[in-house]
Amino acid sequence: MISFQERVQGVILATALGDAMGATIEKLSYEQIKEMYGRVECLKTNWYKADAPQEVTLGKMRGNGIVTDDTLMTSALIHVYLKEQRHLDAYDLGNEFVKEISYKKTYIPEFGREGLIIDRLFYPEKYIFMRHVLANCEPREGGIGNMINCGAAMYISPIGIVNAGNPKAAYDEAILFAMGHQSSYGLEAAGVLAACVAKAFEENITVDEIVETAIYFAKDGTKQAIIDMTEAARTLRAEKATMDQVIAAFQSVIAKYSPMGDDVHRKIEKIGIPSNHYTPSRLFSIEELPMALAFIVLNDGEFYKSIYDGINSGRDTDSIGVMIGVILGAMYGSEVIREEDINLLEDTNKMNLVELSNSFAQVAKSIIIEDIRINEKRKAYLENNC
Numbered sequence: 026m027i028s029f030q031e032r033v034q035g036v037i038l039a040t041a042l043g044d045a046m047g048a049t050i051e052k053l054s055y056e057q058i059k060e061m062y063g064r065v066e067c068l069k070t071n072w073y074k075a076d077a078p079q080e081v082t083l084g085k086m087r088g089n090g091i092v093t094d095d096t097l098m099t100s101a102l103i104h105v106y107l108k109e110q111r112h113l114d115a116y117d118l119g120n121e122f123v124k125e126i127s128y129k130k131t132y133i134p135e136f137g138r139e140g141l142i143i144d145r146l147f148y149p150e151k152y153i154f155m156r157h158v159l160a161n162c163e164p165r166e167g168g169i170g171n172m173i174n175c176g177a178a179m180y181i182s183p184i185g186i187v188n189a190g191n192p193k194a195a196y197d198e199a200i201l202f203a204m205g206h207q208s209s210y211g212l213e214a215a216g217v218l219a220a221c222v223a224k225a226f227e228e229n230i231t232v233d234e235i236v237e238t239a240i241y242f243a244k245d246g247t248k249q250a251i252i253d254m255t256e257a258a259r260t261l262r263a264e265k266a267t268m269d270q271v272i273a274a275f276q277s278v279i280a281k282y283s284p285m286g287d288d289v290h291r292k293i294e295k296i297g298i299p300s301n302h303y304t305p306s307r308l309f310s311i312e313e314l315p316m317a318l319a320f321i322v323l324n325d326g327e328f329y330k331s332i333y334d335g336i337n338s339g340r341d342t343d344s345i346g347v348m349i350g351v352i353l354g355a356m357y358g359s360e361v362i363r364e365e366d367i368n369l370l371e372d373t374n375k376m377n378l379v380e381l382s383n384s385f386a387q388v389a390k391s392i393i394i395e396d397i398r399i400n401e402k403r404k405a406y407l408e409n410n411c
Contacts, residue, residue, distance in 0.1 A: 031358035039354030043346025185222025
């Protein structure tokens, strides 16, 4: 039997693993990754921009185990739970989470120095500060007007952990919390991923049961994208398709729900040109979550193979790696992750991920126990009064 603590470690360590491995090749297309690397299957891989001038790298460094904002924001959310020791909502995002990302210095691996997480964040994550601090918004309306992306889903796994075994509660809490950051299908993905992580904590869980959970809770375009992508994955698995065939099929399916394609760069030529990119829609989905679930299905839940395929598929490779990692990390626990990978991630990023996981496991356990106590009181009330 895999212990609760081992599963929590699995989620947190797999966050850093998928993030660091995918960050090396983020924004490259599948074809570009093949041309430049063949295939990435190791943390000790150089970033494709490593030798570029500073005006291109913006002072950042990646590769060889360096994590990005996916891991930093996951850690920030964990620290909010460690402080509050209870369930969270949008008011906590607009208060304690803002403090974690905007006012508390931490080591930023990409910069190689201490700094504020917000200095590293992408625009839709900086939006948290603008809305909650500068605009003084009602916290539950914080995500309105933001660029729709995977930014909330990429760090939402701790909410799945504090609701382990209760995917409905995980979905609800993720929505209540992340609505302070995202809206539309960006918010929906956060809820669905949290539900998947919570479901993955169940003993003897299967990949199909996790996918069924995702489909059950997902709404609108997110739901249909997951259905279509996982069905395609089952067909491709049965056909023993090559990676080229898999990517061609997956990109064809997801194009209906995510219009960006390989052109993920914000070039000056795009200014003023109307598009549906990053806009609210009931028909669209972020591509990272359906892609992650599809690669898990394709590989029947094999841990490293699923992550390797996911990051080598191109585009938002680090977040795809994270989403695959947190689901399978919850399923298998920390034993599935190679010790040399754990050591490299901790040393390179100056983060004690195992210690953080263990501290969080204790708090998450206390939150779950309190939930059980309240439910037992409700049950007793019904038995005595009905």
